[in-house]
Amino acid sequence: MRFPLTDQLIEEAARYELRSACRDCFFYVPDQARCAHEWPDVGQGRWPLDAPEPDGSRPGEAEFCKEFELR
Numbered sequence: 001m002r003f004p005l006t007d008q009l010i011e012e013a014a015r016y017e018l019r020s021a022c023r024d025c026f027f028y029v030p031d032q033a034r035c036a037h038e039w040p041d042v043g044q045g046r047w048p049l050d051a052p053e054p055d056g057s058r059p060g061e062a063e064f065c066k067e068f069e070l071r
């Protein structure tokens with residue numbers, strides 16, 4: 001699920017200590033750096049939400065995985 005990455009979302013993610021990326025998911029296999037379901041990373045692995053794109057730009061959207069389970 002994609003949502004616009006607004007300043008409000010970034011601020012609230014920090015304030016409420018949001019955990020939504022693969023690194024905090026029960027299904028993430030850290031020693032293999034992959035999802036146990038083998039879902040491709042289409043942005044849900046990015047953390048923090050506003051981490052720059054490879055070209056240095058700020059992302060315009062935040063991706064949330066429907067399978068996420070807090071570790």
Ligand code: SF4
Binds near residue numbers: 069
């Ligand atoms: S289930 Fe989703 S959030 Fe969890 S590790 Fe896999 S891709 Fe990431």
